[in-house]
Each structure stands twice: as structure tokens, then as C-alpha cells.
Amino acid sequence: MAVLVGHRAIMQAFHVQAAGRNSSSRLANVLSCFRHSWKVSGGHGAVTRPYSSDSKDDVRVRYLDGEDSGIVVVGMNRPKAKNAISRNLVKMMSEAVEDIKKNNKVRSVIFCSLVPGIFCAGADLKERAKMQQSEVGAFVSKARALITELGNLPVPTIAAIDGAALGGGLEMALACDIRIASNTAKMGLVETKLAIIPGGGGTQRLPRAIGMSLAKELIFAARVVDGTEACRLGLVSHSVEQNNSADAAYLRALELAREINPQGPIAVRMAKLAINQGIEVDLSTGLAIEEACYAQVIPTKDRLEGLAAFKEKRRPHYKGE
Secondary structure, X not given: OEEEXXXXXXXXXXXXXXXXXXXXXXXXXXXXXXXXXXXXXXXXXXXXOXXXXXXXXXXXXXXXXXHHOOEEEEEEOOHHHOOOEOXXXXXXXXXXXXXXXXXXXXXXXXXXXXXXXXXXXXXXXXXXXXXXXHHHHHHHHHHHHHHXXXXXXXXXXXXXXXXXXXXXXXXXXXXXXXXXXEOOOEEEOOHHHHOOOOOOOHHHHHHHXXXXXXXXXXXXXXXOEEHHHHHHHOOOOEEEOOOOOOOHHHHHHHHHHHHHOOOOHHHHHHHHHHHHHXXXXXXXXXXXXXXXXXXXXXXOHHHHHHHHHHHHOOOOOOOOO
8 A cells, every 4th residue: 555655753753762772773673674665656755665574563662762752652563464453463562561561761652553544453353263262262361451451551541543443453442541533544343243242341441431322332333433423422532634644643642642741750650540540439439549649749859840840930850750
């Protein structure tokens, strides 16, 4: 598929390696990323994406640096399978989430696709058809566990939906704190078409996102909505007009991550914890959770830095301490 400038901003993010690596290492990684070089296929800068059939490229993770240090971009990259959720993709995504969870330098994560026109088409049905019946339940449990861990990441997570997010693909997006979609993106929990139900948390997270009645309607009817309708329903926070590079949602997600980046990182983590835990309980208990989370920020150096910066009328420099 040829697209104008083809996901240029996402690929720029995937040129960048974690801060602290030497220039030769960075160059080697960039060359590796572009080993399947972009091929010009027409005028106006049209290109073919540098796809790889190597399964180790199913998920690509880049830790941005410079002013964007702290932002992590996780890109799904199974072009032939439309990013369908396979055993290997679950394994690689789980490893990426585990690494992010352990890294205190991370301030936000963007989950996106490196395949134009698709976010994730859901389960890999070709692989599923080859499984024994006894294997299906175990695989679904692993996929559900991955999505749960994604939702449990302590930092803000943003799903950039620039294409179709169906079934398990939408369930992954639902586990993120914030969802941004292009107006042309297609979203739906379509499992009832296959005589099954959403198995990655969709029956629980969709009602929490848009309300029980609407969630039932969408799931029962296996209805697919575009980005504009998804925004109206509250399924996504923002719907942006798709651009010629097919990365409008990613660009908006990056803008949002950059808004989050300069804020106190411990405070942001505690705010997420207070919101996530508090929404599941009564108000009185929720307020107690908020108080407990607030207590965690009082002794931090960042809080003192914030007060000093306010007094001195300068930008604070938070270190997550």
C-alpha cells in the first residue's frame, strides 16, 4: 500500500533510540529499522512501507529522547495479518509492557500501528483455526492477561487509532487511559458474528466507557462505528481528520503525550492510581484512596521543586523524585 509520506511521524519516532546510547549504536539500530528500505512508488513522495516478515518485528518499541524523553511508542507491525493478535504478538507485547512497567523514566506510552489503515483486526483467526480446542482457552487467557497488564501500567497510556480496531484490537485500545481516532477509523466488538463474545475485557470496559445500554447495543449487534461516531458515543476522546500520511491520530497522541511530559511524573502516576481505583468504589472510599495517593506526593523533591518554580516564576524541572 502506498501512502503519501507514509506514517512519517511514527517512523521518525521509531528512528530514535533510548537516551544514553552512543551514536554508533544508534546508527546501527536506525539502519536495522530501515533494512527493508522505503521504495519510491510514484510521485508526490509516495512510498512503500519498510515491512518485514520477520516475527521479531511484530512489535517495535522506541523510547524517545531529547525533549520527548519519557515518551515510549509501541507500534504493532504485522502488515500481512493486519496486526491480528497472534501468539507471537502477545508474547512481544507482554515483554514490552513488562519492560515499560519496570522503567521509572517512562512518563507516557503511545500504542499505535505501523501498518497504514489498520490498528488491529482482532484475533488471528488463521492461527486460531489451527489450535486444538484445549489450546484456545489458554491462549485467550494469555491475551486477556496482556490487556489487563496494559491497563495496569502506572503511567498514562494513549491508543492512537488510525485504522480499523476490531474485536481484541478495540479491547487493547479500551485498556488504554485515552483513545484518539482518525475520523475514518473503524471500531467495534464484533465477536458475536463468530458466535463468541469479547474475551479480552470488552464486556467490562466498553460499558464503563460509554454506558451499559449503548455497550450492549454495540456488542449484541456487532456494530462497527467510525471515528466521528465513536467520539460522539464517548468511545474515544478525540476524533481527528485523517491526513495523507495516515497518521493523524498518532500525531494528536504525540501532542497529548508532550502535554503530559512536563508535569510531575509521580503526581501523574498517583492521579492515575486514584482515578482507576476510586471509580470502582463508593465516593467515601474513593476519597480515602485519593487521600492515600496524595500522601505519596507530599514528601517528594518534585513537590518542593514545583513550589520553588512557582515562587521564582520559572518552569519546573521534575525528576520523578
